[in-house]
Amino acid sequence: MSFTVFLGNLPTWVTADDIKGWLSAENLVADAIKVIRNPETQESKGFAFIEAPNTEEMNAIIRRFDRAPLEDRLLRANPAQPPKGKGPARPAGGPGQQPGTGPTSGPGHDQRAPRRHKRGGGAKRQENGGSQSAFAEELAKVL
Numbered sequence: 001m002s003f004t005v006f007l008g009n010l011p012t013w014v015t016a017d018d019i020k021g022w023l024s025a026e027n028l029v030a031d032a033i034k035v036i037r038n039p040e041t042q043e044s045k046g047f048a049f050i051e052a053p054n055t056e057e058m059n060a061i062i063r064r065f066d067r068a069p070l071e072d073r074l075l076r077a078n079p080a081q082p083p084k085g086k087g088p089a090r091p092a093g094g095p096g097q098q099p100g101t102g103p104t105s106g107p108g109h110d111q112r113a114p115r116r117h118k119r120g121g122g123a124k125r126q127e128n129g130g131s132q133s134a135f136a137e138e139l140a141k142v143l
Contacts, residue, residue, distance in 0.1 A: 003058040004080035007065060008047040009073050010035075019048060028061050029053055049080055 007019070016033040023030050032051040035044050052058035058079065066077040 002080070002082070003052040003054055005050040005052060005058055005061045005065075006047065006076070006078055006080040007050055008076040010044065010046050010048060010075065011071055011073070012044045012046060014044060014048070016048070019050065022065075023050075023061070026064050028064065029057050030061070 014035065016035050019033050019035070020030065023033075029052070030050045031053050033048060035048040037044055050061060052061055062077045062079070064077075065075050068075045068077075
């Protein structure tokens with residue numbers, strides 16, 4: 001059984017070492033921490049996964065960090081969902097129909113799922129500069 005916590009809405013400057021420091025400051029234990037990054041730019045995608053050793057520790061991490069203020073945002077922490085598997089592609093038509101012959105096939109029809117667009121850009125946040133919340137200041141002292 002997995003005891004993984006999803007930690008989201010993180011500023012892009014947060015590293016695994018930052019999270020490890022926050023956990024240590026709260027006497028919480030993690031077996032592993034993985035900050036998810038864009039493979040091309042290596043910039044954080046704003047979320048991480050924390051592997052806890054057991055259910056009690058996982059729940060303690062969630063209670064401590066869910067809706068905790070950091071900078072001008074509230075963190076989100078909840079049990080991680082298992083990754084959605086990519087099963088074999090199904091043909092566009094029903095049973096017995098040859099792939100590529102259904103009403104949704106042919107030129108000009110995109111069978112991919114619609115893309116979600118990222119929110120409009122804004123000014124990038126200053127890295128560890130600017131005003132921080134009390135929570136962020138406390139964490140900075142620990143680090």
